[in-house]
Amino acid sequence: MKLTKSILAIALMATALTALAQDDIKNTEFNPVTTGVTSLSITPDARGASMGDLGAATEADVNSQFWNPSKYAFAYSRAGVSLSYTPWLRKIVNDIYLANLAGYYKIGSSDNQAISASLRYFSLGEVMATDGEGATLATINPFEMAVDVGYSRKLSEKFAMGVVLRYIYSDLGYSSMNTGEQTSGASAFSADLSGFYTTYPVIGRNECQWSLGFNLSNIGSKVSYNKGNDPAYLPANLKIGTAFTFPLADYNNLTIALDANKMLVPAKPRLADYEDALAYDDALQEWKDKSSISGIFDSFKDNFAKRITYSVGAEYAYNQQFFLRGGYYYESKFAGNRQYFGLGAGFSLNVIKIDASYMIATAQNSPLDQTLRFTLSFDLDGIKNLFGRN
Numbered sequence: 001m002k003l004t005k006s007i008l009a010i011a012l013m014a015t016a017l018t019a020l021a022q023d024d025i026k027n028t029e030f031n032p033v034t035t036g037v038t039s040l041s042i043t044p045d046a047r048g049a050s051m052g053d054l055g056a057a058t059e060a061d062v063n064s065q066f067w068n069p070s071k072y073a074f075a076y077s078r079a080g081v082s083l084s085y086t087p088w089l090r091k092i093v094n095d096i097y098l099a100n101l102a103g104y105y106k107i108g109s110s111d112n113q114a115i116s117a118s119l120r121y122f123s124l125g126e127v128m129a130t131d132g133e134g135a136t137l138a139t140i141n142p143f144e145m146a147v148d149v150g151y152s153r154k155l156s157e158k159f160a161m162g163v164v165l166r167y168i169y170s171d172l173g174y175s176s177m178n179t180g181e182q183t184s185g186a187s188a189f190s191a192d193l194s195g196f197y198t199t200y201p202v203i204g205r206n207e208c209q210w211s212l213g214f215n216l217s218n219i220g221s222k223v224s225y226n227k228g229n230d231p232a233y234l235p236a237n238l239k240i241g242t243a244f245t246f247p248l249a250d251y252n253n254l255t256i257a258l259d260a261n262k263m264l265v266p267a268k269p270r271l272a273d274y275e276d277a278l279a280y281d282d283a284l285q286e287w288k289d290k291s292s293i294s295g296i297f298d299s300f301k302d303n304f305a306k307r308i309t310y311s312v313g314a315e316y317a318y319n320q321q322f323f324l325r326g327g328y329y330y331e332s333k334f335a336g337n338r339q340y341f342g343l344g345a346g347f348s349l350n351v352i353k354i355d356a357s358y359m360i361a362t363a364q365n366s367p368l369d370q371t372l373r374f375t376l377s378f379d380l381d382g383i384k385n386l387f388g389r390n
Helices: 005-015 046-050 069-074 277-289 292-298 380-389
Strands: 079-087 097-107 113-123 127-130 136-140 143-154 159-171 186-199 209-220 223-225 230-232 237-249 252-263 308-318 322-330 339-349 352-361 372-379
Touching: 046 322, 046 339, 046 352, 046 372, 069 097, 069 113, 069 143, 069 159, 069 186, 069 209, 079 380, 143 186, 159 209, 159 223, 209 292, 372 380
Parallel strands: none
Antiparallel strands: 079 097, 079 372, 097 113, 113 143, 127 136, 143 159, 159 186, 186 209, 186 223, 209 237, 223 230, 237 252, 252 308, 308 322, 322 339, 339 352, 352 372
């Protein structure tokens, strides 16, 4: 027996990529990009989320594995670990969440390289699986997870690059004792390639910091649901960003950042774009059979400008102990209509840092409205020094 429609609907809703279409969007150009394991695109940490979901070129922190792992080579501490938690779509349900564990360690004596890793777990909560007549088959707990390891290295005093290898598992299925049939989870592998450039220009009498970064993420195989009959692209993405930090006064800094994202996945054909069903079926089959690499190149042919999302944000830091953040995320109404403000704050005390963020959607009836995120980070190098002094 196949996956029930209710499970698939929850999976799509949880990613919030297609559920944000508004009733007043009647334009025939509306066609969001759909992928498998779309939870990989959800921002895991509170700092990046509070600045409008950005982080390609901001200062390195423990959660750089998601934004731009090459930043780890410029991290000030030799090691760190963080745990983030996001109650997802809490306006609709109360048992869907994303948990993320990330960490890094700088290796070598020259302070120019680092290894990193992260573990993501996205739970879709408890779901009742039913048959075509509505009879309950089982109670399941579908989930998606990803584990990855990365390596970053400075290639010069101002530039670093990083690579990440990732294993992905998506389990949206169930087994039935009545029918003996079973749906299995889908596995995939992907890789990231990133770069980070930073320099310290002097403007007036103040030393500032200007950074550029990019991250080419989730480039890999497809995931095959329903015994390979429904292959889906991974959410491959190109993120490019810049950030500028300047001092306002002693111990007071302000960072302004901008990110642009392009999904590297071709849009699924729509029946409305074809004269007859046969032509549509041919186009749909061609879309399914297309390799991930071919899909990356084809993604630049489909309404390129409307497929780019933008994030702009700012962070105020006092003595690197207290932080205030804000930002805005924009996506075209023809590609998904995700538009929201991010707000947040952080507090650092010795070797512990706590960050929180809150999302305010500007699009009506958005399931992402009022999303909360929490991140707890530890400076392992600082902990070691703290106990060493004692």
